Amino acid sequence: MPELPEIEAYRMLAEQLALDRPIAEVQAPDAWYLKGGTDAASLRSALVGASLRRARRRGKVLYLDADPAAVVSLRFGMTGRLVVDDVAGVGDLLYSTRRQDAVYDRFGLVFADGGRLVVRDPRRLGGVELDPAEDRLGPDARTLTVAELRHALAGGSGPLKARLMDQARLAGIGNLLADEILWRAGLSPLRPAGELTPAQLRRLRTHIVGTVERAIDRGGSHTGDLMIARRRGGCCPRDGTPLARDQVGGRTTWWCPTHQR
DNA sequence: ATTGTGGCCTGCCCGC
DNA sequence: TGCGGGCAGGCCACAA
Numbered sequence: 001m002p003e004l005p006e007i008e009a010y011r012m013l014a015e016q017l018a019l020d021r022p023i024a025e026v027q028a029p030d031a032w033y034l035k036g037g038t039d040a041a042s043l044r045s046a047l048v049g050a051s052l053r054r055a056r057r058r059g060k061v062l063y064l065d066a067d068p069a070a071v072v073s074l075r076f077g078m079t080g081r082l083v084v085d086d087v088a089g090v091g092d093l094l095y096s097t098r099r100q101d102a103v104y105d106r107f108g109l110v111f112a113d114g115g116r117l118v119v120r121d122p123r124r125l126g127g128v129e130l131d132p133a134e135d136r137l138g139p140d141a142r143t144l145t146v147a148e149l150r151h152a153l154a155g156g157s158g159p160l161k162a163r164l165m166d167q168a169r170l171a172g173i174g175n176l177l178a179d180e181i182l183w184r185a186g187l188s189p190l191r192p193a194g195e196l197t198p199a200q201l202r203r204l205r206t207h208i209v210g211t212v213e214r215a216i217d218r219g220g221s222h223t224g225d226l227m228i229a230r231r232r233g234g235c236c237p238r239d240g241t242p243l244a245r246d247q248v249g250g251r252t253t254w255w256c257p258t259h260q261r
Numbered sequence: 262a263t264t265g266t267g268g269c270c271t272g273c274c275c276g277c
Numbered sequence: 278t279g280c281g282g283g284c285a286g287g288c289c290a291c292a293a
Binding site: 002003060075076077078079123125126127165167174175176250251252 | 284285286287288
Binding site: 032123 | 263264265266267269270271272
């Protein structure tokens with residue numbers, strides 16, 4: 001599903017293909033998909049005649065900066081893709097259908113040249129917002145510092161994994177990346193978030209940034225080394241221990257009780 | 262304030 | 278072989 005690495009691919013696609021093309025039409029056929037009080041009329045008013053100048057990303061949110069000034073945020077849930085001129089930002093998406101069907105188009109910008117930027121999301125778990133509040137998200141996981149991580153985890157009594165996936169504290173980590181990061185860092189997903197030693201904090205920060213960067217290079221959050229074992233009967237690729245399967249933060253969590261402490 | 266839970270959405274997989 | 282109940286999880290509303 002789209003986590004930070006997939007959204008980064010979408011951002012690059014938008015930067016490559018969608019900038020500086022005057023917008024002729026806004027397609028917003030699904031009012032449910034418009035969030036934060038946004039409606040189709042306000043989107044048209046802000047965007048028709050404008051052009052996109054920049055595509056930014058913070059965590060799992062893609063921001064399109066338009067000129068005259070307007071910002072559109074795109075969230076992709078777990079099955080959303082970005083498609084520009086029929087070029088998809090990523091290939092297969094875990095848990096999403098491979099069908100490329102226009103009935104799943106939830107939002108679109110039609111350019112004056114006839115091309116199109118589309119959010120294609122079968123399960124409608126994503127959303128579009130005009131001029132969103134961007135400070136609802138924590139610092140981006142790709143460029144996370146130790147100080148930022150310390151602050152994100154401070155005072156937390158809940159499980160470490162739940163904090164890592166809290167987008168308001170740390171933006172970009174989803175369920176698959178969280179499992180992979182904690183597995184690589186050798187930390188239990190269940191340990192209290194606020195009780196890491198300075199050395200563990202540094203180690204975790206290294207693995208967050210490193211795992212994210214590697215997933216971007218390798219083409220997605222499903223490319224981690226733990227992923228092949230993330231199934232019933234799966235064993236730890238590092239030490240062969242049968243993996244534990246728990247619900248942590250409401251999410252299915254696969255982890256190694258031997259080397260994750 | 263923080264933490265936990267349920268529901269939304271839909272395609273697909275597994276077991277009967 | 279066909280069918281239907283779970284399952285997947287990002288995110289939000291809500292409860293404690």
